[in-house]
Amino acid sequence: MRVIAIKVMIGLEVHCQLNTQSKLFCSCEAYPQNAKPNESVCEVCLGYPGAKPVLNKKAIDHVVGIGIAMGCKINSETYFSRKTYFYPDMPKNFQITQYEVPIASEGTIEVNSSKIRIRRVHLEEDPARIIYANGSLETTSYVLIDYNRAGVPLAEIVTEPDIGSPKDARAFLEKLSAILEYLKAYDQSTGASLRVDANISIEGGERVEIKNVTGFENVEKALNYEIVRQQNLVRLGRKVERETRHFDEVAKTTLPLRKKEFEEDYGYIFDPDLPVLKISAEWITRIREKMPDLPDKIAARLADEYGLGAYDAKIIVYTGSDFATFFEKVCKIHNKPVEVSRWMINYLLKSLNWRSERLSQSKVTPETFAEFLDMIDKGKVNERYAKELIKEYVDTGDKPSEIVERAGSPPTHDEMERTVKNVLKENVKAVSELKAGRLEAKQYLIGMVLKETRNRGDPKAIARMISEELKMPL
């Protein structure tokens, strides 16, 4: 098959549920923990006739902060508009959003050394959550609606179509979510989420929008699927039509939702219940002064202060602010930053990912992790056993020294010798290969001994015993 290099243009619209106590226009809790569906609601977020919205200032602070972080212009006068549509997730039959003038506009985020322009950042209310009761959007026979989500503040961040590949789209989203997290505008631990609409066009084709994709990996997959689908249409001499599609997470394909849809179709009108929003220079200054350091700056500091490689420092920072804080806390107790970073990135992160857990939700503490590293450092556990130990440690949160004690004492010298003899007897082929000079066979035999001792032996001592036993040089 001939591969044709084709120009791809991707733009993203990211909806971030903002970190506030209450909803955007009422005092209902935005992220009620353990609430039943439709418990965190009132006449405002249920759209009762005559109920009046009152704006949550904290949400504006967040959007201004996001704008500043991306180098946007902050508009001193902005408005709220009603976006009219009829759908059960919005009981008022309109969504309060910002159309004409957003709070922030014209910023940039740099990803893989290309600049992605940010067209706008505006504030709007989240619609209710629709639950496909028995199946997916395509197959369910009825839906359930949870209005707890109706009225939760959303920042909508819209890029220009500057992203050139699905991979860069994913990198952009990872960077954006880290920035939002460090700004404390977004806090996953409350249950807040980021939802993405992606639009993509290939040279000569119309723009296709993929709605509401959750998970950055899924965004990348949906976009990859679209490129192939659109290229195939072009190859067959057919047109790529402007449409909105939906990503089926199970089938990993996109399916048509609706044809041609333009912003003008929504019949925006100014919301008469909300006054013009004036953002003064003092307001902007106040937020600018409180701005925390952003991920790239923190990564540069970690690299500089702790002597980490730039790549490792970025992984630590972009894994999350909890991860970066943890790193610094561990270094205060166990002052070997490169080792701390190596074990955190290669093994701690892997064990957490395996459990689909964030560090802040886990039972791991800086004190116990420092103890774990200290045990490796002092030779109380070998690296191989440590890699086993860390799994149990992350699972239980128990002190590593207690886990080791529970596992019983490591084999004695005599026990080790017996194990080595048995392994050599049972692996005749490997032994003859080793005698013929194949050194991989030795690694294999060491591995077999360690398997018998549940990784409790010292690989160097085992290597010595094997050589002695076979009367070979070390």
Ligand SMILES: [Zn+2]
């Ligand atoms: Zn409410």
